[in-house]
Amino acid sequence: MTALRAVLFDFSGTLFRVESTEAWLRAVLADRDISLSEPDLAETARALEAAGALPGGANPSRLPGELAGLWEVRDQGSAQHRAAYTALSRQVPLPDPALHDALYERHMSPAAWSPYPDAVEVLAGLRERGIAVGVVSNIGWDLRPVFRAHGLDRFVDTYALSYEHGVRKPDPRLFRLACTALDADPRTVLMVGDDPDRDGGAAALGCAVCFVDHLPADRRPDGLRPVLDQVV
Structure with a gap:
């Protein structure tokens, strides 16, 4: 890859x-x-x-x-x-x-929200490796305060939120907005999500995709860690 x-x-x-x-x-x-x-x-x-x-x-x-x-x-x-x-x-x-x-x-x-146990570790690891990070979400409200309150906002370079653009995943346009904001060719971008139907829409741009299980936080302690293995 x-x-x-x-x-x-x-x-x-x-x-x-x-x-x-x-x-x-x-x-x-x-x-x-x-x-x-x-x-x-x-x-x-x-x-x-x-x-x-x-x-x-x-x-x-x-x-x-x-x-x-x-x-x-x-x-x-x-x-x-x-x-x-x-x-x-x-x-x-x-x-x-x-x-x-x-x-x-x-x-x-x-x-009302808790980060998954390995979220900070993985996001910090990407930052240390010089990998840009974006959040792409189908949502109807501003989630940035959630990231700030839990100390994760410092690791996020851009947000592409469906309600702000009137377009939602799996429409490739929402992923493209994030890629453009990060000045990244989609072919050099990995999309990580829990919904193959929605998050898998990034593949239409040429992004690699991988999926995690949608489980309670205490039942998924290390589901994000494999992302770091894909950084070369």
Whole structure:
């Protein structure tokens, strides 16, 4: 393979993992000083997960037909993203209707996200080797504060976020934006992600691609380390 000049990473499920649906719900209820019994809280969390209401979590187990169009464009703008996920949340009864928006706000907070255990090591290793790093994400909000809060922003040279450009993976245009920002020929770029269908779109430009498992952070301690083996 041609010597790498840059590595692009997906965000959710690749460099960071969102908190569990139950932890997400608990945090918002605690912030609003609302109590649910443990059985009710567990059942509500299960219902929210099945609905696909947590961005970065599981996809809906059954997408309501009236939301299909909105779901399709959810990553192309911040308004669409909020509308899609709060609509999914509203499929589940909550003690206070205001909790649906509060849950959406919570998922954008740095506290809702944890970097994978080897993320700092791998990003620092790439920086030491002179390899540029970009983040390419289908997302409806600005994830830069999450990187800053966890100390990873210093390793990232550019972000290509779908909502800022109105185009989403696997469209090659989003990957090209990142490559151009890094002044890197796509043939010298590796794309790392957890979704072959979306992240694999980088291959259309000539990028190499590799995939990691979308697992909770404590179950994937070293999934990113093989990236360093590909740097020559």
